[in-house]
Amino acid sequence: MYPNNNKITIEERTMIRDYILLPHMEKMVQKSIDEATYSTNIMKRLYVLASQKILEQIKQDMRGIKLELKKRNIKILNEEQSDFVIYHHYYCRGYEDKFGMTRDVMRAEISVQLTKYMSELARLLKEYSK
Numbered sequence: 086m087y088p089n090n091n092k093i094t095i096e097e098r099t100m101i102r103d104y105i106l107l108p109h110m111e112k113m114v115q116k117s118i119d120e121a122t123y124s125t126n127i128m129k130r131l132y133v134l135a136s137q138k139i140l141e142q143i144k145q146d147m148r149g150i151k152l153e154l155k156k157r158n159i160k161i162l163n164e165e166q167s168d169f170v171i172y173h174h175y176y177c178r179g180y181e182d183k184f185g186m187t188r189d190v191m192r193a194e195i196s197v198q199l200t201k202y203m204s205e206l207a208r209l210l211k212e213y214s215k
Contacts, residue, residue, distance in 0.1 A: 091177060091178040091179050091180035092177070092180060093159070093175075093177040093180070093182065097154075097157060097159060097177065098184065100150050100153060100154055100159075101154070101159070101161060101173070101175060101184050102184070102186070102194065103146070103150050103198075104147075104150050104151065104154060104161055105161070105173055105184070105186070105191075106191060106194055106195055106198065107143055107146060107147045107150065108147070109191070109195060110143050110195055110198060110199060111140065111143050111144065111147070113195070113199075114136055114139055114140045114143060114199075115140060117136055118133055118136045118137060118140065121133050121136065135206060138206055139199075139202045139203065139206060142202055142205070143202065157177075157178070158176075158177070158178045158179075159175060159176065159177045159178070160175060160176045161173050161174075161175045162174040162175060162176070167185075169187050169188065169189075170185040170186065170187050171185065171186055171187070171188065171191070172184065172185040173185075
């Protein structure tokens with residue numbers, strides 16, 4: 086399942102990254118839903134429903150990652166900013182380190198992940214319409 090040593094794996098680093106990014110994505114999608122709700126666009130109902138489905142998946146993924154990190158004895162602590170990098174300190178099975186991303190990298194990763202959520206929703210809709 087996961088290594089017995091204290092060093093963090095690539096998979097676990099990815100989980101930390103997602104743990105950091107998913108709350109930002111949740112806020113962005115929720116804001117988009119809120120704005121669309123007050124829109125006069127005739128397609129707003131469809132847009133809001135699709136966005137709500139994506140929001141549900143983001144929340145589900147957040148819960149899953151949180152549980153998996155806990156199982157692996159990984160704790161994400163405080164956030165600090167140094168120049169253009171945002172660092173999150175973490176403990177991994179007793180080993181302490183920090184994980185850093187620039188705002189540009191965060192924006193790019195969020196864009197990639199939101200695209201994946203939208204693609205998955207499109208795939209489900211296609212499947213449903215067959």
